[in-house]
Amino acid sequence: MRKFIITALLAATAIPATASAQSAGEVRRSQRDLREEQRELRDAQRYGSRRDVREERRDVRDARREVREDWRDYRQSHREVYARGNFRAPFRQQQWRPGARISSNYYGSRYYINDPYRYRLPNPGRGLRYVRHYDDVLLINPRSGRVVQVYNRFFW
Missing domain, CATH: 3.10.450.160 (inner membrane protein cigr)
Structure with a gap:
């Protein structure tokens, strides 16, 4: 029961942190993380085992998803700002x-x-x-x- 409560608390605090990217800096950090994960995947493909490659592919997939979410959130938050203008x-x-x-x-x-x-x-x-x-x-x-x-x- 205690383990379940701790897991629920961790999930509740982690989800809002990844849900919105309000600044271009956060998007750039996500893109930098993606490039780093892709480098690690290349290294695993050269020198690692199958398990390492599988884990690195999963990390690259998660990093790509994070970049997409950050761009979507950034565009959504800035779309509202520009919609107020007289276009x-x-x-x-x-x-x-x-x-x-x-x-x-x-x-x-x-x-x-x-x-x-x-x-x-x-x-x-x-x-x-x-x-x-x-x-x-x-x-x-x-x-x-x-x-x-x-x-x-x-x-x-």
Whole structure:
């Protein structure tokens, strides 16, 4: 009975600690831990036994899960902060498709996403820009006004 109570108390204190990553520093620490676990797995594959390799694979899997959870929590907590801003355009929302040509009113500098890496968006490429349109993210070519890629409900 005593062992059960101690286990329950440990679980109750450990779960909230891993449930939310509020800072980018915590995400970076999780990624660093993942890289360290991957190094240990490579060492176990070179020099260790089957049991060592199995344990290290489990550790890498757990570290990957932790990174995913931290990123999800970080995005969720920061999504709420940015949702308070005024990102609404002075026109109605429209569904865009790749290849559509849009007016420059829809992709003015006011709507640019200047740091796409903060949102874990891929590199936009030369001459392309990410633009926020309501809850969607559009990858556009500002010279021609063509939509290259659409991320629907990205900020939802």
